[in-house]
Amino acid sequence: MARIVDVARRAGVSTATVSRALNGKNVRPELAAAVRDAVAELGYSPDRTARSLRRRHSEVIALVLPDVENPFFTAVARGVEDVALEAGLSVVLCNTDDRADKEERYLAVVHDEKMAGVLLAPATSTPSIDKLVGHGRSVVVFDRRVTHAVDQVTFDNRSLGYRAARALADRGFRRIACITGPAATSTAVDRADGWRDALRDAGLAADDDLLVHANFRVDGGYEALGVLLDRSPTADAVLATNNLAGVGVLRALADRYGRPLPSPGAGAGGKVTGPELGVGVVGDLPFATSRTSDVTLVPLSPRSLGVTAARLLLGRIAGDDAPARHIVQEIEDATVSARTAR
């Protein structure tokens, strides 16, 4: 494999000049051209390992996720990856299963590998990033809030919950339940808060027994629906504050009643009887196998979230040292996609 000395010899210059020519420093044009030719002839590409050693950081960033199998996070990964590729960075994917120990382990790897930065969707509200930040590594937290003074990119989760609940109320539902995630997850809490506010504003009750905490996975939503129907049989709609919980709710309803979702007050349309439940979901259902036009969806834009977070990180890596920012990611499509009540 060609090394920098080979290029230097062939171009008749020193390795220092080759390095500078390749890195856009000031070099006399004719020498730069000679270097370019030599590089082309030898098919040289710099050894990134050596470069990283000397520069003291690599051209790799880590994307630390609670769950790579969640389509929300894979869409985030897409956005991150596009931005990173553009900038010549590689993305290392790390899956924490929402466990603090795995997260910590990966953050240690980020450190040892001298990665340029980390994009972190934290498993807890107090991730172990102090050491990284202390060593000047760039860190951007996204999706969920943390207490540290680091860059953060989140949605306006309270507003998302509010809009979803409000849309259900506008469709005519009167007892709107909420299935949300663990109390330790800021998105779960914030969206539930929005749900509560919307119900108050609509003059509806937001009783405690209308709120169910589950995990933010399909099984969580599935089981939570059962819990909810037992506890609050009078509920006429349910809001799932996360995409997978929403999938679980929809599947549970399909398994129980096997028919399309109702409008408020409509009689039982199909042959199977059961409660008339309206469904709202904060998030997207890219792999839904049923019609979703009856579901009150508040779509997110996970890809944009990834793009925003990645751009912010790139800026930091490039040397931006302004105080930590908290960016609220706008939703591209602000409309709630569901038929309005007839």
Added chain:
Amino acid sequence: MARIVDVARRAGVSTATVSRALNGKNVRPELAAAVRDAVAELGYSPDRTARSLRRRHSEVIALVLPDVENPFFTAVARGVEDVALEAGLSVVLCNTDDRADKEERYLAVVHDEKMAGVLLAPATSTPSIDKLVGHGRSVVVFDRRVTHAVDQVTFDNRSLGYRAARALADRGFRRIACITGPAATSTAVDRADGWRDALRDAGLAADDDLLVHANFRVDGGYEALGVLLDRSPTADAVLATNNLAGVGVLRALADRYGRPLPSPGAGAGGKVTGPELGVGVVGDLPFATSRTSDVTLVPLSPRSLGVTAARLLLGRIAGDDAPARHIVQEIEDATVSARTAR
């Protein structure tokens, strides 16, 4: 940050001894203990960049995928990640969008970053891996076949297609169509071949107009169903040879007819009339929002595929230089999960 010389000084030995102690070479036990203590006291962890430079390869492997947003591949990623973490390797995720140019670019990065190896689900049947293999980099191709003499891990795709089609035939369907992927994708071709064989064996016609080529995404399946119904209105079942195509088919049916799937020969049960179509899918539907008990599913085990491929790669990285192998990944759960015909 503590370096190896700091550890050496503190333990009263040379850096060589520290290195050997840490890498399991022969070192007098009391010195090894001293090193261990010094490492613990200083919180030392070796700089992987320097190690990679010297060892001439890093502790990172690349996972090159056609589509990170496909749950099949994210499940593969999970399997790979678990094995890699266990072995102290990091996984870089690369998304090619099934494009040869992006794939080539990522394979170049694999080379320049001196990554230990690459797991590749190739975009074409002739990926640019010769240079990597030539430089002694370990390569394992999975999911799709290639013509190179490299390690490969695939399912028995013909058998998968066969079993799915056979199960539909056993349920009583007589004109079973097939929606498969691009003709350039080996999985698409092999599974369609299996479908054809099953129909022949069952004494059914496998006319050309029952086979539709689409892309292996949701929109592909969705549109293909329309094409199919136009072209072959007499079809009474359809087999989607891939998970996302299956999602597309199911959603298209839900949008058109808005009701659960029928058994063969049953009258129109719901209020909307339309063709009575049985559905089979090769793959899993982890995010289905409808009941899937009427769908003839041939589940795969993408996670195991990832585990197998990763283990094979680790073996190669560790120095296994046996001739290239082609492993056929067994399906864990060989049963076709669908109600049998009533």
Added chain:
DNA sequence: CAGTGAGCAGCAATCGATTACAGCAGGAAG
């Protein structure tokens, strides 16, 4: 014409770990 400064190129140090080689101690064999 001497002095000053800008611009550029090269030498050599540097990043931090691994490892070839040489040296040394202690035991076995002759």
Added chain:
DNA sequence: CTTCCTGCTGTAATCGATTGCTGCTCACTG
């Protein structure tokens, strides 16, 4: 007692690119 061998340990070279420092050239100024 000498020789040889085995088994550790330490010194220093090494991986390959980047960059601080020095010094040269050339243009411009006074």
